Amino acid sequence: MEIHKVLLAEDEEDIRKVAQMSLQFRSGWKVTLASNGEECLAKAAEDPPDLILLDCMMPKLDGYETCRRLKLDPSLQHIPVIFLTAKAQETEVKKGLSLGAVGYLIKPFNPMSLAAEISQILEGRDERN
């Protein structure tokens, strides 16, 4: 699948910024930012992206609940979701995959390979479909 627009929800401003720079630099994707789950849902509804990256731990609405709501929305449920998570939460995020996400990435990520890792997850999903 072709990616043009990515919506990234992450509560840490610095990490958000580094991830945005990295994705724009390495892949040319246009990256829109949200700092929590609520903002992510609002921005996704306003301008549906091709891919949503969701941090698991966020204030207001965490990544899991955000994913669940995205998958209940007929106009947004087709958008692939990838979780971003700390190593310590790896087991939890594996459970979170049942909510409909296509995969997860472990933080800290290497900004030079982040886009490639995302593409790999999406290719794996395309092959399965």
Next chain:
Amino acid sequence: MEPHGKTPAEILPNPLLEAAIQPEMILDMEFRGILVADADWRIRYVNRTVLRAAGCSPEDLLGEHLIVAINKIPHRGALEDLQHALVRLTVSPPERVESLIVPVRLPGRKFLRVHSMPFRPPGYASGYLLAFTDATREGEIDEMKTDFISVASHEMRTPMTSIKGSIELLLGGYAGELPAESTELLGICLTAVDRLIRLINDLLDISKIESGKMELHLAKLNISDCVHKSMRSLRSLAEVNKVTIQAKHDERLPEVMADRDRLEQVITNLLSNALKYSPADKEVLIRVAAVDNVVRVSVSDEGPGIPPDQVGRVFDRFQQLAGAKKGTGLGLAIARALVEQHRGRMWVESELGLGTSFYFEIPAISGE
């Protein structure tokens, strides 16, 4: 001279002084539980403090193996952690005075300190002396410290991640080609940040272990697979240090129940230590063998060895021995705690000038 012109010895008549220092009276003092076991861990003496805390009569405990005796304690649910600690003691007996704090649920007491020590009086049978003291305050402070480390480490990890990511972007050409000096300086930053991240991860591991929040995801596995994966991850370190890693495995190894990631962490820690201390052009040997009901892994180097007076401290936290190479000082403490969580044990043998071998064992799955 005392105010009344008498010295303490005169105030306290000598016979009374002698009575006061009768061993039995000291042993029965409120604050300390005393237990003496023989070399086979059969209980030979307990004082009244132990009997009171256990709610048992002397007949219940004397002559029984320590572990059997614990099972006779009416409210042993409150002493579950103590029970585990004592089982570990009998499996790997203390070779010198050792002490640890365990949580308990006794009236007014949340933590006990257990001192254990072997004794071998000349001309008498050998055995072990255990002393139990109230360590509630100490334990609570320790808990607060563990919580603090956990929160502080989490808070430090996020900015570290941003720093690391920014450096990697710059080194990757995000701001165009950099002058050689900038590349070199950023390289130094990246190495330092990586080291800090390792330290933070180690601190988080230690705080999880100490607060009992370390969860293992157990699955059947062959330890050889973990060894191979660790060896692959250390290939470049081995090349830089010009050391070869030689692996030897028994042909038919039983499987173990273990957490793959954590076991790899243990093996990687031992191997990377061995690589760091091994002289160039020498070999580091890792052996995986089936011994009785366990799988035993040993990692041996031909490095300088550990001085005998320091061998006993290698597993202590933040214990960097004289001449130690850069590290967090937590790796071996974590490795041993992880092995113990797998119901195993870890120990070290070292000879000055000849090298060091670290060993660990994990129970094999029976019936293999």
